[in-house]
Amino acid sequence: MSKRIEVNDLFVYxxxxxxVEDVSMTIEARSVTALxxxxxxxxxxxxxxxxxxxxxxxxxRVEGKAVMDGQNLYADDVDPVEVRRxxxxxxxxxxxxxxxxxxxxxxxxxxxxNKRISKSDANDxxxxxxxxxxLWNEVKDRLGRPGSSLSGGQQQRLCIARAIAVxxxxxxxxxxxxxxxxxxTLAIEDLMSELKNDYTIVVVTHNMQQAARxxxxxxFFNIAGTGKPGKLIEMDDTSTMFSSPSQxxxxxxxxxxxx
Amino acid sequence: xxxxxxxxxxxxxxxxxxxxxxxxxxxxxLFHGLSAAAGLTILLTLAxxxxxxxxxxxxxLTASPAELQEISWFRADxxxxxxxxxxxxxxxxxxxxLLVAVPLSVGIALFISHYxxxxxxxxLGYIIDLLAAIxxxxxGLWGALWLAPALNPIFEWMTSALGFIPLFAxxxxxxxxxxxxxxxxxxxxxxxxxxxxxxxxLQTPRLHEEAALALGATRWEMVRMAxxxxxxSGLISASMLGLGRALGETMAVLMILSPGxxxxxxxxxxxxxxxxxxxxxxxxxxxxxxxxxxxIATGLALFxxxxxxxxxxxxxxxxxxxxxxxN
Numbered sequence: 001m002s003k004r005i006e007v008n009d010l011f012v013y014x015x016x017x018x019x020v021e022d023v024s025m026t027i028e029a030r031s032v033t034a035l036x037x038x039x040x041x042x043x044x045x046x047x048x049x050x051x052x053x054x055x056x057x058x059x060x061r062v063e064g065k066a067v068m069d070g071q072n073l074y075a076d077d078v079d080p081v082e083v084r085r086x087x088x089x090x091x092x093x094x095x096x097x098x099x100x101x102x103x104x105x106x107x108x109x110x111x112x113x114n115k116r117i118s119k120s121d122a123n124d125x126x127x128x129x130x131x132x133x134x135l136w137n138e139v140k141d142r143l144g145r146p147g148s149s150l151s152g153g154q155q156q157r158l159c160i161a162r163a164i165a166v167x168x169x170x171x172x173x174x175x176x177x178x179x180x181x182x183x184x185t186l187a188i189e190d191l192m193s194e195l196k197n198d199y200t201i202v203v204v205t206h207n208m209q210q211a212a213r214x215x216x217x218x219x220f221f222n223i224a225g226t227g228k229p230g231k232l233i234e235m236d237d238t239s240t241m242f243s244s245p246s247q248x249x250x251x252x253x254x255x256x257x258x259x
Numbered sequence: 260x261x262x263x264x265x266x267x268x269x270x271x272x273x274x275x276x277x278x279x280x281x282x283x284x285x286x287x288x289l290f291h292g293l294s295a296a297a298g299l300t301i302l303l304t305l306a307x308x309x310x311x312x313x314x315x316x317x318x319x320l321t322a323s324p325a326e327l328q329e330i331s332w333f334r335a336d337x338x339x340x341x342x343x344x345x346x347x348x349x350x351x352x353x354x355x356x357l358l359v360a361v362p363l364s365v366g367i368a369l370f371i372s373h374y375x376x377x378x379x380x381x382x383l384g385y386i387i388d389l390l391a392a393i394x395x396x397x398x399g400l401w402g403a404l405w406l407a408p409a410l411n412p413i414f415e416w417m418t419s420a421l422g423f424i425p426l427f428a429x430x431x432x433x434x435x436x437x438x439x440x441x442x443x444x445x446x447x448x449x450x451x452x453x454x455x456x457x458x459x460x461l462q463t464p465r466l467h468e469e470a471a472l473a474l475g476a477t478r479w480e481m482v483r484m485a486x487x488x489x490x491x492s493g494l495i496s497a498s499m500l501g502l503g504r505a506l507g508e509t510m511a512v513l514m515i516l517s518p519g520x521x522x523x524x525x526x527x528x529x530x531x532x533x534x535x536x537x538x539x540x541x542x543x544x545x546x547x548x549x550x551x552x553x554x555i556a557t558g559l560a561l562f563x564x565x566x567x568x569x570x571x572x573x574x575x576x577x578x579x580x581x582x583x584x585x586n
Contacts, residue, residue, distance in 0.1 A: 053473055085475030095466040099488035108484060109474035159470070166474065 002200040003069045003086075003169040004029040005050060010064035012045055014057065019045050021229035023064075025219055027170075032192055032201045034211035034238065037221035038253070042230025043204050046221070047172050050202065051087035052080040068169065085112075088168035092175040094155030096147030096162070103143040105158055106130060109166040125165055133161035134191050153184020160191065164199070171195065173203040177210065189214050208254060212242050220250045312559040319552035330550040332542060334520075342557050344520045346564065348532035352441045352512065353505040355526070359445030360452055361498050367449075368456035373482060384457065391450035399514030402443035407434040407515065414438070414527050430527035435517040438526040440534075443511050448501035455500060459493030460486050492576040499572040506565055509536040535561045 005027040012020040020042035027033050027050075035043040048054040049062055052073065066073045073083050088109075096105045106126045110117060117125070126143065130136040135157040139150070147158055156176060163171060173192075177185040192201055192214045205211050211218050219235035234247045245251050319327065319338060327333050327341075335341035367387065371380045411434050418430035430436070467485040476484055487494075516537065517529035525531055539554045546554055 051473065053469065056469065056472060081475050081477050084473055089473035091466065091469065091473075093466060095464075095470040097467060097470065097485065097488070099491070108471075112474060112476055112480055112484075162470075162474070 002029040006067045008065040013061050015059040018229040021231045023232045025235050029200045031216040032196050032214050034215035034218045035204045036211050041221040041223040043221045047204050051084045087170045088163035090159050090173045090176045093179045096155050096158050098148045101144045102139050102147050105147045106161050106165050129161040129165040133157045153180050170200040175204050316556035316559045319556040342560050345535045347522050349534040355441035356444035356505040360449045364452035367453045371457050372460040387450050387453050395510040398447050399511040402515045407439050410434045426526050435529045436527050437532045440512050440516040444505045448504050452497045452501040455497035459490040463489045495572050507536050509540045512537040513540050
């Protein structure tokens with residue numbers, strides 16, 4: 001179910017503005033890859049190119065290749081909608097649909113993919129997805145309540161349940177804990193470690209301890225200055241990155257000397 | 260400002276007081292008073308209108324059928340029997356107008372907010388707002404002199420092809436029937452509904468739209484999943500604003516509709532329906548005494564209907580408020 005992604009010479013533009021420059025990296029299947037770097041360095045923008053969500057912004061375009069399972073996500077005949085059905089995403093702020101109940105939220109993506117689903121299958125899927133997101137025990141008695149009635153951390157786990165209910169190959173997480181308290185953060189981090197058994201996970205984080213705790217590989221992005229494009233400085237096993245990075249800039253950032 | 264005891268003032272004079280009273284206090288209270296007064300004005304106006312209607316309608320409300328029947332145009336057994344068909348005609352015209360306007364408005368608003376290129380969207384929004392500025396008498400002229408002849412062949416086809424449905428049976432030219440009047444009403448309320456719906460749709464949180472897109476929703480699925488449910492209560496409010504205007508619209512109906520006083524579902528026959536507002540406008544110039552009271556009594560009925568419609572809309576909105584996205 002999980003797949004690896006190979007990115008080759010990827011450039012991201014917003015209109016004429018070059019936002020991210022020349023990224024090449026391999027994202028391994030069944031592992032957590034963390035993207036770290038200072039604000040504005042293009043790590044979130046890069047993350048969004050992996051499911052073509054950056055195209056939501058008018059004028060955004062990409063040059064280069066992102067190949068998943070032999071298929072270039074940017075080939076002419078690839079529909080961005082199809083890409084997003086295979087590459088799920090969790091956002092910085094929890095965003096359950098306020099007009100839907102907890103159960104309806106979990107099923108939202110499935111109803112798009114195959115419109116008809118029997119009642120018992122739907123119930124099973126709600127339970128298994130919420131189980132996988134470590135939320136089942138907290139909400140099993142109130143599945144008909146609105147998703148917005150949950151706490152922030154619970155809402156974020158609901159969003160994770162919604163994303164994995166469609167069985168994606170890859171799960172992208174854009175600073176999934178930055179709006180959460182430490183206990184909810186811990187719950188999400190534990191969840192990531194469990195989910196990587198089944199999914200390829202890419203997580204953007206500002207929290208270096210979090211990157212060190214949850215990820216197998218870490219990529220460091222940096223930016224030369226305002227108006228300059230962000231670029232990938234280096235990528236390595238997380239333990240190597242945090243003990244003996246090969247680049248000075250990485251060491252400075254990780255040890256808190258700038259950024 | 261704060262009244263401090265001399266001792267305390269002295270004590271505080273050396274170092275700054277911990278919390279200084281804002282200098283805006285007086286202005287703040289003044290503004291509070293002004294806005295409260297403005298709010299009260301609404302209530303007073305509403306009470307004044309309701310009081311006037313009840314007071315002036317009272318002679319007709321308490322008059323015997325025999326007294327009422329002395330009015331030259333009063334052909335009914337009681338006031339209730341007189342106002343009933345008028346209420347029916349008013350509601351029928353307004354409901355058809357809503358059926359015409361709401362789907363069209365939602366389509367236009369969605370196109371402007373989520374589909375059209377920005378420059379086209381702005382231009383289109385501007386044109387829609389212009390439609391709202393056209394006086395209703397102009398709509399009446401347009402409806403009676405242009406739309407009615409233009410609809411003539413369509414209505415003829417409808418009555419011959421669909422005449423087995425009672426709704427469309429018995430068309431007689433010219434098209435001075437309730438369907439023509441309702442279509443004109445629909446065009447009249449289109450701008451207000453579109454304008455409100457557009458604003459509501461534009462306010463859909465980007466987070467929810469992105470949530471739908473990230474799940475692999477197409478543009479239309481995103482609209483259905485995130486935009487429409489979020490805009491639902493706003494859309495109901497917009498429709499009610501439009502309905503309010505349609506219920507009270509006078510000139511256009513007066514100029515287009517050939518009046519009648521029946522409970523009739525023949526949408527294409529002339530001389531079947533009349534709306535309360537148009538009826539008052541038609542008869543008021545020559546009314547005096549009890550006939551004025553009778554007309555005001557029909558106005559009171561319109562007032563009550565409008566209130567009831569608005570309360571019904573609020574009830575619909577509040578029923579699922581915890582799912583509304585406001586929390």
